[in-house]
Amino acid sequence: QSVVTQPPSVSGAPGQWVSISCIGSRSNIGAGYDVHWYQHLPGTAPKLLIYADTVRPSGVPDRFSGSKSGASASLAITGLQAEDEADYYCQSYDNSLSGWVFGGGTKLTVL
Amino acid sequence: QVQLVDSGGGVVQPGKSLRLSCEASGFIFSDYALHWVRQAPGKGLEWVAFISYDGTNKYYADSVKGRFTISRDDSKSTLYLQISSLRDEDSAVYYCTREVPLPTPGGDKSYPLGYWGQGTPVTVSS
Numbered sequence: 586q587s588v589v590t591q592p593p594s595v596s597g598a599p600g601q602w603v604s605i606s607c608i609g610s611r612s613n614i615g616a617g618y619d620v621h622w623y624q625h626l627p628g629t630a631p632k633l634l635i636y637a638d639t640v641r642p643s644g645v646p647d648r649f650s651g652s653k654s655g656a657s658a659s660l661a662i663t664g665l666q667a668e669d670e671a672d673y674y675c676q677s678y679d680n681s682l683s684g685w686v687f688g689g690g691t692k693l694t695v696l
Numbered sequence: 697q698v699q700l701v702d703s704g705g706g707v708v709q710p711g712k713s714l715r716l717s718c719e720a721s722g723f724i725f726s727d728y729a730l731h732w733v734r735q736a737p738g739k740g741l742e743w744v745a746f747i748s749y750d751g752t753n754k755y756y757a758d759s760v761k762g763r764f765t766i767s768r769d770d771s772k773s774t775l776y777l778q779i780s781s782l783r784d785e786d787s788a789v790y791y792c793t794r795e796v797p798l799p800t801p802g803g804d805k806s807y808p809l810g811y812w813g814q815g816t817p818v819t820v821s822s
Contacts, residue, residue, distance in 0.1 A: 587740070619806035623741070630791060630812035631733075631741065637800050637808070674741050678805040684757055685731065685805075690740035 588679055589613060591688035597665045598696045605691045607658040607675035613686055615656030618678040622651055622660045625672045625690075634673070635660060662693070670695045698722040698811045700792050705816030708782050718775040718792030718813050725773035726750075729795045731809060732766060732777045734788035744790070745777065759785075782820045789815040 590608045597603040607620060614620055622635040633642055635651035638658060648669075650661045658675055675688040704716040718730070732744040745766040746755045754766055765778040775792050796810035 617802055619800055619802040619808070621808040623809070625741070630814055631793075631809075632812075633796075633808055633810050636796070636810075637798060637802070637806070642810070672740075676741075676743075676809070678802075680805075682758070684755055685743040685746065687733075687741040687743060 587686060587689045588682065589675060589677060589686050589688040591673075591675060591691045593689070594692045594694065596694040596696055597662075599665050599667065601665050602661065602663045603665060603693065604662075605660045605673055605675075605693070607660070607688050609656045609658075609677060611656060612681040613656075613677045613679040614653065614658055616680055618680075620651070620653055620658040621676045622649075623674045623676065625674060627672075631674070665695050667695050669693060698794065700794065700811055700813035702790065702792055702813035702816040705790065705818045707819045707821055709822050710782055710784060710820055712782055713778070713780040714782065714818060716777040716779065716790055716792075716816055716818070718777075720773045720775065720794070723794075725768075726770040728797075729804075729807070730766075730768065730775045731793050731795070732764075732775075732790055733793055733809070733812075734790045735815075736785065736788040739788075742788075747775070779818070782818075784820050787818060787820045789817045791815045 619637045623631040624634045625631040638653040679686045747766045767776045792813045793809040794811040795807040
């Protein structure tokens, strides 16, 4: 069980907006460590989607955005497309575990 | 371009050992810290181990501490993960991944994992 909590699943229709939460604590996100988001399609390598809480790497559509407040972070996806259907993970560092941590992952279904 | 190629996985009996490899290209290997991350069947991503750019600092998840050893051979641009005393719960796809050092207030513990290998599957089965 991860120390960073994500909803197991979210869903939305094409064109709609969804948000995925990532709830941590004072030893990880709340301690000021950056939150990163990854998109993972089955059978492929995870892909960095958002880094340093809010920054999109080159090539990531601006439909994806990240935010952070206190010990929580969120990933928002607007204008849902079928190709967005994947698993999404937040990731940070935890100073009480002295290690890096992933959220439990959220499966996005595009209806 | 940056490329990481994972290998060494397979079917192994409980209690046995295995060495995973990750061959890197497209960047100066000795300049970067590296991690291993795994995904068990039906589960999420789990961070496993870290090694600093110069090999002096190594950290492990509690679930593997004392059984797994991360190492690197800069002359071969290759990262390793020696896995011993394998357990059923070690069955997973193992990915090597490279940090992207970026200026951030979060410090070097906050670097994102920007490049990933394709993963190598390990199945622990008698």
